[in-house]
Amino acid sequence: MVEIRTPIEVDDAIRRVMQHAVKGEKTSIPLEESHGFFLAEDLISDHAVPPFDRTRYDGFAVRANDTGNGLSKLEVVGEIGAGSIFEGTVRENEAVRIMTGAEIPAECDAVIMLEHVEEKRQDGKTFIEFTRKLTSFENITKTGEDTKKGEVLVQKGTYINPGIMALLATFGYSEVPVVKQPIVGIISTGSELLSVNAALEPGKIRDSNSYMLIGQIERAGGIPVSLGQFADELEVCYDQVVAALEKIDILLTTGGVSVGDYDYIPDILKRLNANVLFNKIKMRPGSVTTVAEVDGKLFFGLSGNPSSCYVGFEMYARPVIRRFLHMEKPYLKRLRAELGADFPNANPFHRFVRGKLVYENGKVIAVPVGLDKPNIVTSLAEANILIVLPGNKEGYEKGEQKTVISLEEQSGVTWGDWLKGGELV
């Protein structure tokens, strides 16, 4: 009655899943709607920045050679607003009034700030007087000082944040090449599940995993589609999965993967002739995560336990979504942090403990949330890391340096960096 499953290592599981990850199609959207999408192509500068020698301050464009020891007195022969250019020629001992950001006249090579001059009218002409000696290019940003033309400024697969929107605008991307987001289907299983608006009944709980997964899918960059609950009969469940696979890029189920009497997932996968990549992993929670490949699409059988479902998604489904979005660094960031609590119990399993990062005087501390509550959903609300505790015989002590996995960042790491990220489990 009890099926024997062979657990595999976490990194091995991730590697197997990613061998079947596919990249999504490209499309484009208007720049003003691009926040939170992922670039489908490298962002390239179509011109130098600044595109011309530009003043950093309001003031007067001058020739540095005209300034020197003692008082300089220059005639103001014109003015340049931002966005205008000076049409004339600036001769010796002449200056041009210039606004922040405007282009420096060809003959000038320095700017004296407005605050540093005295203006005088004399014989119907305007003069400025100052004592400062200027050096060539003082207060000027040179052409291309920020960026050369043709430079790759942002790699494809990068999350579009406000700074990247500014770059896209600067380089003329009124339409932004982005990746079509993967459609990620969710089927929940379990006859103990009530819908959210149902009153509680003896022995039953409300379905929380499918809503949690909606949030996780959106955070990862996918489009969630709720496909309801599995029926009670195997035949109908099978049809549901077949119908779902037509509509989605990635399929998730939650519940029904533990070794028990009413678990249909293994039977469904067998009938689908699926390539089961693994059905047990050396970790807790999430050890009974099953992943299979069906006709080129990935099927994630996540646990019905909220913590296991959460961790299983982040560890195995999220990199697949990130790869779909063409991200060059689809893996979760790992970092080292100091344990903020004792973990006294020996545990033969590698544990992934929900926690949050706290910064204290330049140190990073990993504080567990809801540690003593095994099935808790409340702890998931606060969690922004998973603390990695390799299986051992002694437990761990507060203050030890351990690896944690960051959950809320929109940037990631390469496979090489993931492996270098700390202790592997």
Add this chain to the structure above:
Amino acid sequence: MVEIRTPIEVDDAIRRVMQHAVKGEKTSIPLEESHGFFLAEDLISDHAVPPFDRTRYDGFAVRANDTGNGLSKLEVVGEIGAGSIFEGTVRENEAVRIMTGAEIPAECDAVIMLEHVEEKRQDGKTFIEFTRKLTSFENITKTGEDTKKGEVLVQKGTYINPGIMALLATFGYSEVPVVKQPIVGIISTGSELLSVNAALEPGKIRDSNSYMLIGQIERAGGIPVSLGQFADELEVCYDQVVAALEKIDILLTTGGVSVGDYDYIPDILKRLNANVLFNKIKMRPGSVTTVAEVDGKLFFGLSGNPSSCYVGFEMYARPVIRRFLHMEKPYLKRLRAELGADFPNANPFHRFVRGKLVYENGKVIAVPVGLDKPNIVTSLAEANILIVLPGNKEGYEKGEQKTVISLEEQSGVTWGDWLKGGELV
């Protein structure tokens, strides 16, 4: 010609702005659409979690007193699937097959795992045999162990992440009380600005700030509305602002706030009879940020320089948006980090340097991005912190502990915590 402005301290500026911040109206949205919104009310548990004594594992519900030294042999008198309850009575030396998550029968107080028993058929009856002694409540999660009924689980004003969606589902929130997002208008100024799809012209650059602000507003939780560019005439600009104020909750302009010939913002504010809170701050970039209150609405005159505009928004406009969303902790998080580079130049101004956080063996390091490039937009793409360098005479050295401000987190701090967050500037 040069207007004299009196710069104020950063914290004073924030305090003045927040005195005029208002809270938005409440509304509700379906749970499945709530990711990324902010709770308008506290999230309260409508029942205990778990709502009944529940088994953690697949196995058999037993009476701990029936287990002991040597072999226990119990008769299996029924079974309980997840979501079902046992209708009968469990007597001495009897057990009930039970699935993970199911409710424990009233007479039982422990669960023996499936893996730890041997099942036997004898005289048409089923028995289990095992040698383990169980203690009361072994392998059981007790009623209310996670959460009591009526507990406040998440404070209003909290960003709705995947874990909170799970909580909302668990406690029956099919509709989620959220705050209506503020409508934040953007007017860009500056005759040097071209639209994004225009070809470059001498002396001109494309308008990047208004797109950057779209992203910043969305990241902060607002709804951006682009209101185009200011006209060239004061009279028309004034009308544009009056019309904009009708449509929005918060108004941003970018450009036209430096002390120069073509700057209409001070005149417009005068004609509006606006309450100017400040027009200069002791910081760089962003020193010429102007904030005014007009008939109960806040007007932010942000600089036209991309870095100044970016920093001015995050420091002063973002907390206002967060307060609108009823966040109890609307201020940006501060933390201490080690400087990842030398800052050799003395600088009389407090500086806010764009940087990114790097974690190295449990230490937090603040690495500047694009440090030597004053007007750069490219550095904004990578920045996730502002490194705070108080004005001084000597510069700062790599390795020193300094305050940094975190830009990408969806949680924040209270005013008290902001003030405690490190060196104030």
